Amino acid sequence: MRIKLNSVLVDDQDKALAFYTDVLGFEKNLDIPMGDARWLTVVSPESPDDIELLLEPTGFAPVATYQKALFDAGIPLTAFAVDDVRIEYDKLIKRGVAFRTGPTDAGTTTMAVFEDTCGNLIQIYEG
Helix, strand or coil, X not given: CCCCEEEEEECCHHHHHHHHHHHCCCEEEEEEEECCEEEEEEECCCCCCCCEEEEEECCXXXXXXXXXXXXXXXXXXXXXXECCHHHHHHHHHHCCCCEEEEXXXXXXXXXXXXXXXXXXXXXXXXX
8 A cells, every 4th residue: 555645625726736836846747627626636846656736625615614724723734845944945935935934943853834825734844
């Protein structure tokens, strides 16, 4: 068993696609119409055949409630590994990303948390 797909909840798929590709640097992989929404995935250019990230719409009311509860509580929905949090932080700050917490030593790693403009907090960590 292995992880091949993970999802991040988004309030607007077009806005999410722009943020995750233009700002974070992921690449669009799949874009398949599915009624009112799309099966829309992005991948890391560093490992495009590895794990896909589904930009999953929050059209189901309990999902939107869950997303908002996590955001309001300051809990990241997911986390992405980076080689150096401080370098990634500086790069993303220059691209206008709003961070909730800057680079913070957390025992065996360094982490930071930013807003993805789609209703989520995302953590980056050295991994």
